Amino acid sequence: MKVEDRPIGFFDSGVGGISVLKEAIDLLPKENFIYFGDSANAPYGTKTVDEVKDLTFKAVDFFMEKKIKALVVACNTATSAAIIDLRERYAKYMPIIGIEPALKPAVEYRRKGKILIMATPMTLAETKFNKLMNNYKNEAEIEPLPCPGLVELIERGEFEGEQVNSYLKDKVNTFGKDGIAAIVLGCTHYPFIKKELFKVIPRDVPVIDGSRGTAKQLKRQLTEYNILNKGNQKGSIEIYNSLNSDEIINLSRKLLGLMD
Numbered sequence: 001m002k003v004e005d006r007p008i009g010f011f012d013s014g015v016g017g018i019s020v021l022k023e024a025i026d027l028l029p030k031e032n033f034i035y036f037g038d039s040a041n042a043p044y045g046t047k048t049v050d051e052v053k054d055l056t057f058k059a060v061d062f063f064m065e066k067k068i069k070a071l072v073v074a075c076n077t078a079t080s081a082a083i084i085d086l087r088e089r090y091a092k093y094m095p096i097i098g099i100e101p102a103l104k105p106a107v108e109y110r111r112k113g114k115i116l117i118m119a120t121p122m123t124l125a126e127t128k129f130n131k132l133m134n135n136y137k138n139e140a141e142i143e144p145l146p147c148p149g150l151v152e153l154i155e156r157g158e159f160e161g162e163q164v165n166s167y168l169k170d171k172v173n174t175f176g177k178d179g180i181a182a183i184v185l186g187c188t189h190y191p192f193i194k195k196e197l198f199k200v201i202p203r204d205v206p207v208i209d210g211s212r213g214t215a216k217q218l219k220r221q222l223t224e225y226n227i228l229n230k231g232n233q234k235g236s237i238e239i240y241n242s243l244n245s246d247e248i249i250n251l252s253r254k255l256l257g258l259m260d
């Protein structure tokens with residue numbers, strides 16, 4: 001098979017990376033995609049860095065067997081824990097794209113108040129994010145907001161309702177009505193609770209995630225490596241999950257908009 005025709009691998013600790021896959025399909029409709037969610041081991045954000053590295057490398061073994069031409073680590077947590085080691089081992093075979101909290105566009109709004117970075121405890125504790133935050137420390141007031149427990153709700157398919165609402169309310173209430181400049185969703189699971197988030201923050205607060213930017217970066221890399229799919233048909237989408245249950249595959253497909 002020609003390299004261009006090979007699939008692109010998308011990886012996350014669970015169903016979160018579907019939010020990034022969605023953007024990639026929209027931007028690169030002719031590509032073939034393979035999604036692997038490691039829901040059996042979710043959440044990653046409260047594990048140790050070494051545990052997350054191990055799990056990420058195991059996932060890449062799965063993708064290598066599938067002969068992917070590019071890898072998207074559609075997980076902020078796995079990116080912060082493993083992207084350097086991953087690139088060291090695999091960059092000679094294929095482009096490896098990661099994701100990090102989209103701080104730049106949030107700063108560029110130049111709104112009054114604090115920029116809240118909602119992410120997992122690991123993403124916010126790791127060097128990668130702290131370097132990023134340092135770049136903007138003179139331009140904006142940035143408030144890391146670890147959200148342990150939120151991924152678990154989303155993995156259960158709870159995107160709306162009382163529990164998510166009160167979780168989010170507890171997180172944002174202390175900042176007051178005018179205290180929030182913008183919110184960055186620094187975990188790929190969180191775009192799925194955006195609707196509920198807007199019930200507890202003012203409507204005009206920009207809520208930003210990195211999924212479109214990551215899809216664009218994927219396109220740039222495929223172009224640079226000259227491995228864009230040249231076919232004129234719509235590509236295929238395969239979804240796998242370490243839980244291997246119909247329930248989780250159905251939830252993934254539902255999030256992707258393939259079924260109701």
Ligand code: DGL
Pocket residue numbers: 012013014016017042043044045046074075076077078120123151186187188189
């Ligand atoms: N979607 C992952 C991220 O972007 C969630 C990590 C987790 O499983 O805790 O960070």
